[in-house]
Amino acid sequence: MGENAWAYISTGTADELTLRSNREALERLRLQGRVLTEMSGAQTRLELLGDAYEYPVLLAPAAYHRLLHPEGEVATALGASAMRAGMIVSTQASVPVEEIARRATGPLWFQLYVQHDRAFTKSLVQRAANAGYRALVLTVDVPVSLRNREQRAGFRLPPGVAAVNLRGMVPPPPPRAEPHESEVFRGLLDGAPTWKDIAWLRSISPLPLLLKGIMSPADALRAVDEGVDGIIVSNHGGRALDTAPAAIEALPLIAEAVAGRVPLLMDGGIRRGTDVVKALALGARAVLIGRPYLHGLAVAGPLGVAHVLKILRTELEIAMALTGCATLRDITPEVIWR
Ligand SMILES: Cc1cc2nc3c(=O)[nH]c(=O)nc-3n(C[C@H](O)[C@H](O)[C@H](O)COP(=O)(O)O)c2cc1C
Secondary structure, eight states: OOHHHHHHHHOOSTTOHHHHHHHHHHHHOOBOOOOSOOOTTOOOOEEETTEEESSSEEEOOOSOGGGTOTTHHHHHHHHHHHTTOOEEEOTTOSSOHHHHHHHOOSOEEEEEOOOSOHHHHHHHHHHHHHTTOOOEEEEOSOSSOOOHHHHHTTOOOOTTOOOGGGTTOOOOOOOOOOTTSOHIIIIITTTOOOTHHHHHHHHHOOSOEEEEEEOOHHHHHHHHHTTOSEEEEOOGGGTSSTTOOOHHHHHHHHHHHHTTSSOEEEESSOOSHHHHHHHHHTTOSEEEEOHHHHHHHHHHHHHHHHHHHHHHHHHHHHHHHHTTOSSGGGOOGGGBOO
């Protein structure tokens, strides 16, 4: 991929401490190997929000796949479908949600960024539901953020790549702040969603609702109280609050608070099958991957995405065999070496 796209894909916020810690924390964890376990009939199937999945890895929502491949999200969906993996399509997808749905044969979820224009937001949710998306993922962790490395690289969307699903929206009003006033509090945060929007979203959408970007047990409990159907523990791949802990560090605390009332998913730094095992051992039902499949997409389009999934799935099966886990249910906290 070109330098411009690389600046967008690879960066995290500010000093990228959280971006790095996602990997470092996973690398610090050790797995407890087990031997001579009966593995006949071993498999990786799971049920999530009423649908069956063959293995616990989904593609995380990411904006602008056409930065990486001319067919953008359609190419990604073809790769995911070939490997029967779930894919979460971003609000900032560079291909219309309906077109992605027409071409995909695997399950799609829709990731929502609530827009300041709530009527437009509602129509977007309805478009996704009408197109057959299976769940709504509300991302809550980046009302504002600043990626300095991307800024320094002078990243710009190339001509022809845009958030096409947001076309037709009333543009946000220009920031109202006078030069001596706060641009953040009086401009960028205008129209950002709050807890009040959760009940509203549930009232306008027939789809199961998940919150993505929860890192605090208190927020997780509030989300359960608000009636969400699932939580994605995530720091946005280090692109939201810098100096936040690794997602894998927040996961067990949130799992303890939520106590199985809704399924937990997790993302941030998942690169190997052993990482998937670690996340499941600490309370996740499934994981999402972001940058790995974006790299696959850039290298080889649908085949690249499928290949990344294939590698990860195979590694997961090997890690399960070597930790004596014949099914996902066998992946308990005892798998983590202490
Ligand atoms: C280039 C890029 C674009 C992203 N765009 C979105 C987005 O539009 N919506 C969203 O909820 N998360 C977005 N994310 C966050 C991912 O969904 C996910 O949380 C993160 O990439 C997981 O970490 P990983 O890349 O280490 O696997 C984006 C991440 C990257 C790297």
